Amino acid sequence: xxxxxxxxxxxxxxxxxxxxxxxxxxxxxxxxxxxxxxxxxxxxxxxxxxxxxxxxxxxxxxxxxxxxxxxxxxxxxxxxxxxxxxxxxxxxxxxxxxxxxxxxxxxxxxxxxxxxxxxxxxxxxxxxxxxxxxxxxxxxxxxxxxxxxxxxxxxxxxxxxxxxxxxxxxxxxxxxxxxxxxxxxxxxxxxxxxxxxxxxxxxxxxxxxxxxxxxxxxxxxxxxxxxxxxxxxxxxxxxxxxxxxxxxxxxxxxxxxxxxxxxxxxxxxxxxxxxxxxxxxxxxxxxxxxxxxxxxxxxxxxxxxxxxxxxxxxxxxxxxxx
Amino acid sequence: xxxxxxxxxxxxxxxxxxxxxxxxxxxxxxxxxxxxxxxxxxxxxxxxxxxxxxxxxxxxxxxxxxxxxxxxxxxxxxxxxxxxxxxxxxxxxxxxxxxxxxxxxxxxxxxxxxxxxxxxxxxxxxxxxxxxxxxxxxxxxxxxxxxxxxxxxxxxxxxxxxxxxxxxxxxxxxxxxxxxxxxxxxxxxxxxxxxxxxxxxxxxxxxxxxxxxxxxxxxxxxxxxxxxxxxxxxxxxxxxxxxxxxxxxxxxxxxxxxxxxxxxxxxxxxxxxxxxxxxxxxxxxxxxxxxxxxxxxxxxxxxxxxxxxxxxxxxxxxxxxxxxxxxxxxxxxxxxxxxxxxxxxxxxxxxxxxxxxxxxxxxxxxxxxxxxxxxxxxxxxxxxxxxxxxxxxxxxxxxxxxxxxxxxxxxxxxxxxxxxxxxxxxxxxxxxxxxxxxxxxxxxxxxxxxxxxxxxxxxxxxxxxxxxxxxxxxxxxxxxxxxxxxxxxxxxxxxxxxxxxxxxxxxxxxxxxxxxxxxx
Numbered sequence: 001x002x003x004x005x006x007x008x009x010x011x012x013x014x015x016x017x018x019x020x021x022x023x024x025x026x027x028x029x030x031x032x033x034x035x036x037x038x039x040x041x042x043x044x045x046x047x048x049x050x051x052x053x054x055x056x057x058x059x060x061x062x063x064x065x066x067x068x069x070x071x072x073x074x075x076x077x078x079x080x081x082x083x084x085x086x087x088x089x090x091x092x093x094x095x096x097x098x099x100x101x102x103x104x105x106x107x108x109x110x111x112x113x114x115x116x117x118x119x120x121x122x123x124x125x126x127x128x129x130x131x132x133x134x135x136x137x138x139x140x141x142x143x144x145x146x147x148x149x150x151x152x153x154x155x156x157x158x159x160x161x162x163x164x165x166x167x168x169x170x171x172x173x174x175x176x177x178x179x180x181x182x183x184x185x186x187x188x189x190x191x192x193x194x195x196x197x198x199x200x201x202x203x204x205x206x207x208x209x210x211x212x213x214x215x216x217x218x219x220x221x222x223x224x225x226x227x228x229x230x231x232x233x234x235x236x237x238x239x240x241x242x243x244x245x246x247x248x249x250x251x252x253x254x255x256x257x258x259x260x261x262x263x264x265x266x267x268x269x270x271x272x273x274x275x276x277x278x279x280x281x282x283x284x285x286x287x288x289x290x291x292x293x294x295x296x297x298x299x300x301x302x303x304x305x306x307x308x309x310x311x312x313x314x315x316x317x318x319x320x321x322x
Numbered sequence: 323x324x325x326x327x328x329x330x331x332x333x334x335x336x337x338x339x340x341x342x343x344x345x346x347x348x349x350x351x352x353x354x355x356x357x358x359x360x361x362x363x364x365x366x367x368x369x370x371x372x373x374x375x376x377x378x379x380x381x382x383x384x385x386x387x388x389x390x391x392x393x394x395x396x397x398x399x400x401x402x403x404x405x406x407x408x409x410x411x412x413x414x415x416x417x418x419x420x421x422x423x424x425x426x427x428x429x430x431x432x433x434x435x436x437x438x439x440x441x442x443x444x445x446x447x448x449x450x451x452x453x454x455x456x457x458x459x460x461x462x463x464x465x466x467x468x469x470x471x472x473x474x475x476x477x478x479x480x481x482x483x484x485x486x487x488x489x490x491x492x493x494x495x496x497x498x499x500x501x502x503x504x505x506x507x508x509x510x511x512x513x514x515x516x517x518x519x520x521x522x523x524x525x526x527x528x529x530x531x532x533x534x535x536x537x538x539x540x541x542x543x544x545x546x547x548x549x550x551x552x553x554x555x556x557x558x559x560x561x562x563x564x565x566x567x568x569x570x571x572x573x574x575x576x577x578x579x580x581x582x583x584x585x586x587x588x589x590x591x592x593x594x595x596x597x598x599x600x601x602x603x604x605x606x607x608x609x610x611x612x613x614x615x616x617x618x619x620x621x622x623x624x625x626x627x628x629x630x631x632x633x634x635x636x637x638x639x640x641x642x643x644x645x646x647x648x649x650x651x652x653x654x655x656x657x658x659x660x661x662x663x664x665x666x667x668x669x670x671x672x673x674x675x676x677x678x679x680x681x682x683x684x685x686x687x688x689x690x691x692x693x694x695x696x697x698x699x700x701x702x703x704x705x706x707x708x709x710x711x712x713x714x715x716x717x718x719x720x721x722x723x724x725x726x727x728x729x730x731x732x733x734x735x736x737x738x739x740x741x742x743x744x745x746x747x748x749x750x751x752x753x754x755x756x757x758x759x760x761x762x763x764x765x766x767x768x769x770x771x772x773x774x775x776x777x778x779x780x781x782x783x784x785x786x787x788x789x790x791x792x793x794x795x796x797x798x799x800x801x802x803x804x805x806x807x808x809x810x811x812x813x814x815x816x817x818x819x820x821x822x823x824x825x826x827x828x829x830x831x832x833x834x835x836x837x838x839x840x841x842x
Contacts, residue, residue, distance in 0.1 A: 071505065123646075128340075240730075240731045268518075269509040278531040296374060299373065
């Protein structure tokens, strides 16, 4: 078997490049040869530290749901996962030493999952220390910081609780943080962002909320296959009615027109499905307002009223057949 | 006084957990279990549209994703007076079945197996099997490059660690294969769930995904592949370990604890909901003859005696509140202490199997001399995975039949709008055990919300009477020959499949020096 880069067969590697290429959508920049050369030139696998704060581990589980490349090839062949509480064999002093050594070495990618309690450090303690301190210490020598999921990116659901979950950016005001919101993080978004960084040595172009434009550049509504029904105001009211099966979910609380993410094109779980195709309204999990300001989730409310007002004012263009 | 050691955090579990044990004469004499992270979801839900609850509470946990979604939806169903049509129930069963399979598989291979395997023994494999030699090549290759994260660093193997190269290499191969298989199980769930983790399609009254015949066919085809892995790999592995190198641990019943078991029952097998795949019931003290009594939810109370909440006598979840009090020096956990009839219970696969009087688990107890404990929990988990896989084929068939009939329904649309007032309890068996959600509605909004989750039952601290929770009790007597190497402690804790996440440090109280230890 041809080894393109240490530990990775050519076949696996092509799959990996395919994912990156498709992810980034810049075919000429990310040719197989260029990606191969970039990864090969790295003397060793890039070190990655993954920290968990006020999290549910859903982003970790989502990351482990990527199909091509396989989780095994990602964890063992592509990156050097130095510290991840839910995955690593070690704990205790060996785990801490691995973390300390990696911090000393510097140049690692830091991934943050979960929010940080603003109300009181004691709401999230790891190994007897406030999670906030651990994050600040680890961020100092990180080459790139990626906040995965709504909680780490904007505070997410914990933002509205008595613990006042805050985003990584609030704890690390001097750092550029790549935000990958959605709840949980999209598996392709994490893998693609890591690889983009490994290949180019820099963050992908970001929007004003620090989200990569390659994933968050268009609204869910723009690419929604139910969009024509929105234009014609055919709103689903009964999930049992096959005739309404594909109608717009606005009446059920859909926030698609105010939500930026490539979910309708990329879909989830290797393209198997995604919220709206499953008849479930988009809840705007890629936006900083998630969740408190987006309640009620399954009824008309402030968000859907605003959407209808914009529609009435002609501010939401109809779908054009090109 | 014995030597007190603190294990904080414990890795390869979900959440942030600290375990403290006191060791005397090479055995655990006393134990304390502390949850060290809190988010306060219940308080967040007050005043919100009740339908939000199933979506928000799904985010309690992303490992056992959507078990809260369904328990919450069931509480809402009860409060709204909604009756889920049979089509909706079948779809709920199918996506939750897929969640169980992924969850049990990842627990055995990726969270637990490393406690029992000397992974580096694969280097000594001398056999000719090409697939196994590929695994050897992979691991040896990582070692040569000096980068074996995250498999190494690791804990020093002990007497119960398996180091036979033939067994270890096939287990490592299965670790890698299972990584693929757990992806398949999640993707299978997403066919109807919308996405996984965190399904989107379970709502009050039923389900949102109107299924088509191709989806059922695709689901079934993926199920075939998974069923083959469960029957030909997962179950044989658990049998090989449990009746081989781990038989002494199994027969000693290490990690047994209180021997009280509770199951709420789950997975409707018929439209009336009276026949369930897992029966509900309670066993009060296995030594008392294992009589299974009926479950009465009114006997559940939650104590905050040792928890960082405002001091309050034990209450039923309908009456419970969540007011943090971080100043209480007599508290040591964010986890509350649920009790059933004032008694702590174990919940989870072993509790389900015993309450169900499952013949396979009873056979292990009677014929192999296995006692309820850490190893029996792994066995019960594997046995029920097969049970669920088999049931899922039946649900696929029933769904296909139901879909072809006129007036096929997945949702009770007549009960979609929140009632002015109401209350409801939703019970479900999560992979980790008995899960209950309770909701009170006033003025169409949430006026009270409480969840008592499986790891609250198992990881609870002491109650008013000083009685330990099940993790704590299950550690009593566990052999720790070397206090710097408390591998048996984490073996017992991980056998419960904790839903809190952590690593292990040991504190010597005399010097106050934090001495840290490897925990595999």
